[in-house]
Amino acid sequence: MQAWGIAPIPADPPESRVPRGDDPDAPLRLIKPNPPRLSDIMEIVREIEASGRFSNYGPVNERLERALVRDLFGDVGACVTVGNATLGLMLAIRQAVGAADPRRRYALMPAFTFAATAQAALWCGLTPLLCDIDPETWLAAPGAEDALAARYGEEIAVVVPCTTFGAPIDAAHYDRLSRTTGAAVVVDAAAAVGSRDEAGLTPGAGQAWPSVYSMHATKPFATLEGGFVYAADPEPIRALRAMANFGFAAGRSASLPGLNAKLNEVTAAMGLVQLDRLAAAVRHREVLAASYRALLPDLAVQRSTAAVQAHVFLPALLPRGGRSERDDVIRRALSAGIEIGTYYDPHLGAQPYFQQTCRAGPLPVAEDVGGRMLSLPLHDTMTMEDVHRVADVLREICR
Numbered sequence: 001m002q003a004w005g006i007a008p009i010p011a012d013p014p015e016s017r018v019p020r021g022d023d024p025d026a027p028l029r030l031i032k033p034n035p036p037r038l039s040d041i042m043e044i045v046r047e048i049e050a051s052g053r054f055s056n057y058g059p060v061n062e063r064l065e066r067a068l069v070r071d072l073f074g075d076v077g078a079c080v081t082v083g084n085a086t087l088g089l090m091l092a093i094r095q096a097v098g099a100a101d102p103r104r105r106y107a108l109m110p111a112f113t114f115a116a117t118a119q120a121a122l123w124c125g126l127t128p129l130l131c132d133i134d135p136e137t138w139l140a141a142p143g144a145e146d147a148l149a150a151r152y153g154e155e156i157a158v159v160v161p162c163t164t165f166g167a168p169i170d171a172a173h174y175d176r177l178s179r180t181t182g183a184a185v186v187v188d189a190a191a192a193v194g195s196r197d198e199a200g201l202t203p204g205a206g207q208a209w210p211s212v213y214s215m216h217a218t219k220p221f222a223t224l225e226g227g228f229v230y231a232a233d234p235e236p237i238r239a240l241r242a243m244a245n246f247g248f249a250a251g252r253s254a255s256l257p258g259l260n261a262k263l264n265e266v267t268a269a270m271g272l273v274q275l276d277r278l279a280a281a282v283r284h285r286e287v288l289a290a291s292y293r294a295l296l297p298d299l300a301v302q303r304s305t306a307a308v309q310a311h312v313f314l315p316a317l318l319p320r321g322g323r324s325e326r327d328d329v330i331r332r333a334l335s336a337g338i339e340i341g342t343y344y345d346p347h348l349g350a351q352p353y354f355q356q357t358c359r360a361g362p363l364p365v366a367e368d369v370g371g372r373m374l375s376l377p378l379h380d381t382m383t384m385e386d387v388h389r390v391a392d393v394l395r396e397i398c399r
Helices: 038-051 059-073 085-097 115-123 142-155 171-181 234-243 265-295 323-335 352-357 364-372 384-398
Strands: 078-082 106-110 127-131 156-159 211-214 227-231 248-250 314-317 373-376
Touching (some): 038 059, 059 227, 059 265, 078 085, 078 234, 085 115, 085 211, 106 115, 106 142, 115 352, 142 171, 156 171, 227 234, 234 248, 323 373, 323 384, 364 373
Parallel strands (some): 106 127
Antiparallel strands (some): 314 373
């Protein structure tokens, strides 16, 4: 492989310096969860103990939901917390499509995403219909979606676009796709908390359809396990709140399909603390990501319309080659103490269970992107020196 160059490196502002406190020669992990420590939330924990409410949409959870709508969505709309984002997707898809209809059996989604998206649709009795992705944005390719929509038409019950790696989707495109197919839209926005548009709003703000977000420990908005569903229209959120509580809309008599998806009060307390830290964490990660791009300009990175993008790691493509060359890079990096991942390879269409349970259009771009994907370490406790260390190792391997 041809040697890689170096572009100008951005400055490291003081607010981005988060000391790692580890041995600089210790293995550098791909993802290092950084949720609030229990000692950081003890004041709220004492409030929880005093209230006697540990779950069931308690007062701390209510505070978190209000804060999320205010801080992330411009105080427009409503949200409901859930035990994790996969449960949120299951509920939102089930609420959007209504009762099972054998004539509308498909959930259109990109092949290049996490397994939870397809699993949620399958749990709702739908068949995932996998489409290819755009070679630069790595989001679902509009042309591929349109081709499947033309073929399957009203058999598509729901379209599930994904904010891949925190990148915003084209809302106008999905408005049109929904109108032409009659399908509902539910957005898998698990990785989008912390991403912002030019107005400072989170992807999904102002949209009537539900978007589902993650508060998993591995995300920039890290708790333990958790998530939430947002919509500008409060009506589906009211229904989802009842569905997440066994379908109890009033009293203890089920009037809707339901399960137990409620978030406990201690995790909600962690969310409140983490929400105050989110902007600083995302800024820090953006500085590190910019440094990666400068140090490794021969790696292709995602094209995104986000003004600010929340990074769980830095996804980048090798300029050429395939899985065998990529896997060799990962093995050699690991021997040098650098853990590198391959999100999302294998894509859904290459996973055995989904090969049996899904339908798919042609997926050449997902296959190519997946085969060249490197997920580079990027987390709250990394330093600029860590980024240089990763870049030095990769340039040595690929020179």
